[in-house]
Amino acid sequence: MQPTKLFVRLFVKSTVWLAIMVFLLFFPAGNWHWVQAWAFLAIFAGGSIAFSAWLWHRDPDLLAARLGPLLQRGQPLWDRIFLVAFVFLWCGWLVLMALDAQAWHTSDMPPLLNMIGGLLVIAGFTATLLVFRENSFAAPVIRVQIERKQRVIDTGPYALVRHPMYSAALLYIVGMPLLLGSWYGFLFAPVMIAGIAQRAVFEERLLKRDLPGYGDYLTRVRYRLVPGVW
Template identity: 30%
Template sequence: MLTKSGKRYIITIFILILLQVLLLFVSSGKINILRFWIFLVVNLVYVIFSTILLYRINPELINQRGEIKRDAKLWDQFLMRAHNIVLIFILPIVIGLDVGRFQWSYLNYYYLIPGYLLFIFSDILVNWAMIVNTHFEATVRIQRDREHKVITSGPYKLVRHPGYLAAVVYFISLPMILGSIYGFIPSIMGIIIFIIRTGLEDKTLLNELEGYSEYSKKVKYRLMPGIW
C-alpha cells in the first residue's frame, strides 16, 4: 500500500517530467517541435508503466524513495541536487535554445532510432535493478533500519551499480532523441556526476556495508563492464 511519501514520490516524478518538457518548449520558443511531443508521450507512458510494475512487485521501495532520509550522505545530497539541476533545467534549456531559437546544430530523425534504443535499454536496466533491490533508495546511506544487505542477483551480477549505468545511458540518449549536438554538453555534465557518485558510493559500501567487500571481488566492475 502506498504511503503519503510514496504518493508524493510519484507526483514529483510527473511534475519534474512536465517541467522538463515545458522548459524545452519555452526555451525553444516553439510548440510545434515533434521530437519534444514524442519525448513527452514516451516519458509519460514509461513512468506510468514502471510505476505500476514497481507497485505490483516492490511497493515498499516506492514509499522509501519518497521519504527524506536524514542519515543520507551529505555529498550525495549535493550530487543529487546537481543532477536535478542539470537534468531538469540546464539540459532542456540548452537543447531548446539549440533546436528552436538558434539552431546551432542538428541531428536528423535517424538519430531517434539509436536514441530510443538506448532510452529503452536504460529503462529496462533501472527497472530490473529496482525490482531485485529493495534498498534502491533515492539517496546513499547504510540502511540499518531496513536490515541493509548486499544484492547479488539480476543486473548486480554484471556490475555493482546498474542503476547508475542506466543513468549514464539515459544521458547519452537524450541529445539524440531531442536532436541537439549541444545537448551533449549538459549530458556529459550529468554523466560526470554519476561517475563521481559511483566512486563515492562504492567506497562507502566497501567501508560500511558488511559483505560488500567480498561481493566486489566477485563482481569486479563498478559501472561499465570491462572498463571500470
C-alpha cells in the first residue's frame, strides 16, 4: 500500500474509533469530568500512536494488514460472526461500564484498583508490542496469508504460549473495568475471555489444517493463553 494511502487510512480509522469510544463512554455516563475515562482514552490513544509509529517504520505491511477490513476473502464464516459479535459486545461493554460507574453509581471502587487497572492496560499494550515485534502476520482476521507467505512463528512470546496476542487481550479485559471503576464491567469480563478462548481453539484447527508446520508447533508449545494454566 502506498504511504499516503496508508497514512490516510490510519488517521481516519484511528480518529473514528477514538470518537466512537468517547461517545460510548461519556454519553451514557452524562459526565464529561469522568477522570478515569479520560485516563483510559489517553492510554489508548498514546498506545495506538506508539504502535502506529513503530509499525510505520519497522513493519508497514503489518500495519496495512491491521488496518484492513474485518471481513475478508478467505476468512472462515465463524470468524466473521465472531468479529461482528465481538465488536457489538465490546461497544455494549463500554456503555455498561459508563452507566455503572457514573450514571447509576452502583460501583464504588477504590482509587488503588483504578491505578492497578491502568497499569494492566499499559501492560497489555506492552505485551502486544512484543507480539508485533515477533510476528509480522499478526492481523486481526484469521486466515492463512498466502500472499505474504505466512509461516509459523515460534520465537519470543510464541515460545511460551500459542496465542500471546490473546494473552495480552486478557490484560486489557481485566484492566479496563478496574480502571473505569465498574464492578459490573469486571463481572462481564469472563464472557469476553471465554469468547477469545474459543476463538483460539478454532484458530488452531484452521492453522493446523492450512499452515505447514503448525501441527508440529502445537506439540512443542503446550499452553494457549496462560503458561502453566491453559
